[in-house]
Amino acid sequence: MSSTEQGTSSAAPAEPTTAPESAAAPEVPESFYYVHGKDKVVHKVSAGALQHSALIHGMISNLGYTEEQAKANPFPFENIDGDILQMVVDWCNQHKGKPTPPEDTNLPKQKEKLFDLVLAVNYLEIKELLTYCCKQVAMMVKGKSPEEIREIWMIPTDAEDEAAEKEAKKRAGKEAAGETAAAAGDAK
Amino acid sequence: MTGHRFPFHHLPDDLYSKVLEIMDHYDIILYSFVSKKAYSMAKTLRLPISSVKILMTANPEIILQIGVTSISFRLIMRTDRIPMASLDYLPVRVRVVKGGVQREIAQLIISNQGMTIGEWIKHLCSISDKDTLYEARFYTGIIKCDIQSHPNTFPKLRIIYISCPRGAIHEDDILTAHNVLRAFLPDAQNVTLHDVPLPKDLSFQHIGMANLKVLKIDPPSILVFDDLSTWNVENCTIHLNQMPLRELNRFFKLWMKGSNPRLKKLRVSVWDTEIIPDCNVLLKGLKAKAEYVYEESKKYTIKNCRRIRAEIKIDTSDDSADFVLTVLN
CATH class of the missing domain: 3.30.710.10 (Potassium Channel Kv1.1; Chain A)
Known part of the structure; x- marks a missing residue:
């Protein structure tokens, strides 16, 4: 020990x-x-x-x-x-x-x-x-x-997976837009 | 159930895969039903499923063979869903059985997972490795659905078995057999037809001319035995209730002249007969050389025009007779 x-x-x-x-x-x-x-x-x-x-x-x-x-x-x-x-x-x-x-x-x-x-x-x-x-x-x-596997391993349903994916895409889109705006601001 | 929970999908991909690789195949297959992501992960593991057998009975069963282990999914249907008119029916529940060598290892009753019969078949056939051998058995008295209208449900079947109920021939049975053969004969290597009545546009002659490795038939109607010389089958078994001695003799003579070059084995079995076959009729004009001759078992060899030898074995008992032609080289 x-x-x-x-x-x-x-x-x-x-x-x-x-x-x-x-x-x-x-x-x-x-x-x-x-x-x-x-x-x-x-x-x-x-x-x-x-x-x-x-x-x-x-x-x-x-x-x-x-x-x-x-x-x-x-x-x-x-x-x-x-x-x-x-x-x-x-x-x-x-x-x-x-x-x-x-x-x-x-x-x-x-x-x-x-x-x-x-x-x-x-x-x-x-x-x-x-x-x-x-x-x-x-x-x-x-x-x-x-059903038990889903509960024990805390696996999201397909609907939850899709919602999370949509959310991630939305966030990535916003971040990309923010970066583009920042780059445009820098260029000015 | 244990109280402990584990956020499995939060593991990094390499660990996620490592856990799945450690898991029993039985558990991986059950895991594949949890979500689309789980199904896709299970597929990437390329499980070594050597064969999938689909039994289209009143309660359809899909049996996966992995080494010496079999995993069976029996879809329990509502009794008013028999005969099965559609693959879109939902099972009431599913009985999963894991079996080893001659014994049951585990058993589980699970929900239908919101999947129809067709979706169950598709799911379990698609998680297999590419080299999987797919087999399906259709029982026409029970299955009334048009298989051809579900082109993507079944994989390419290598083995087909069709069985029709004995007795009166129904148009539905002919139609179902026709649909199954139309859908799967082009990819099949091994076909068994048990009491199958065939439509006029799809005869045994058509089936025999497909490049089959194995064909087993017990025709409900009289088979035109002379057609056999145009068949393209490697291994053929025919069960009859009449002894076609003259026709067999003609067939052997044609083989000696060079017909059926792909044939490796022909077996003709006659059941429920009390007539002792007359070997003189069978062997007339063949110049067959006797290897041994006993009362109930005889063996002769013949040679064809390409100097290929074959043996003819005749076994008889009180109520049956068995003729086997085996090509030797």
């Missing part, structure tokens, strides 16, 4: 407590990095756990930070809610250095957060977790009727 602490990305965070070592701890001392979400709560995560995220792995692979530098420069993910980032970090820690099973029972249970979680995991490029999340989304409508 990761440890968390209130802080800001600009100020150096206070010393977070270390995550428990896995049973088969490597002999070489493990390096740690720090991430925070919208709520600025800093999470200390091992490089091994972060390997699940192609985005973060790419960011840190050539950084060569010392522990101090990493502490002073947590990765900011301002577009991810703190509790969502916490779920992601927990999952990465639980699956650190382990092959991911075909069915994951450690998925976050809060289904109401699933939409934000899917977007966050997609952004962080955590392939296996994304697959599990998408499976969970798919399972929501398993064996359901079209």
Whole structure:
């Protein structure tokens, strides 16, 4: 599990407590990095756990930070809610250095957060977790009727889709007209 | 239903597609009925539906085959809608059954989705992959609608089965069979006609001359057997109630002279007969070589003018006889 602490990305965070070592701890001392979400709560995560995220792995692979530098420069993910980032970090820690099973029972249970979680995991490029999340989304409508699918997945009716499309076209038309008028004004 | 809701269509396109790709085909097909956008997304997945079978019965059924899984949509009709005079009738409800190898996996009753019989057929046939094999079975005593007036409802059918009720022949049955054959014969490869009375302008001769791979008929009227030599069918099965030994002998002789070059197999079955076929009549003048001769089973080989060999197998039982000509090379 990761440890968390209130802080800001600009100020150096206070010393977070270390995550428990896995049973088969490597002999070489493990390096740690720090991430925070919208709520600025800093999470200390091992490089091994972060390997699940192609985005973060790419960011840190050539950084060569010392522990101090990493502490002073947590990765900011301002577009991810703190509790969502916490779920992601927990999952990465639980699956650190382990092959991911075909069915994951450690998925976050809060289904109401699933939409934000899917977007966050997609952004962080955590392939296996994304697959599990998408499976969970798919399972929501398993064996359901079209009416139930519409309700669970909040799918608009054709009439609502058409109205939204008309509205979008109208808005785009207005914006285009506004831009043309502005350009004409500039020309004068 | 769960209390949790998920704004699925707010997902970015790549995630949206990823979820659909993970879903069971059964669920994707049900999802395709949710909206036009959902239908269009389901189509882009190009589901590997190997065949679609449409049964035009009192409660029409559309069966999709995906690997070993079949998904059946049975359209439950109002009883006063039988016989079916139009494809514009609305089903009362639809029973969806997902089946595996010899067992039912899931079952669901859904609403008619505001769609007519024709729209159900069109929807379920259009979400398939291009290589899908389409088959339809028409039962003329139940179907009275003019299929030709719905040209875009059915896909190009490769397999057609038409069955007419036994007994008195009704003009309606002739008309329905005629309409179905006119509409689908040009694209069909496999045709089965069960007790189908044909109009004067569309005889078995016309059907036999179409480039069919398989033709199975049990004609209600006497078949002009000599016409067979002009047929263009690869695999032909004919069920009769009279034994056409002389006609078959004539046909074999014509084949030996080079007729029916596309023919690979001809099977003539005779039911409800107590007459034991006389092989001397059947094989007269064929110079047939006996492979084996038992009381109830005999096999001979013959050769045509192009040195192509064929075997003639004759099986008889107490009340039936079966003649099979198989071209060997």
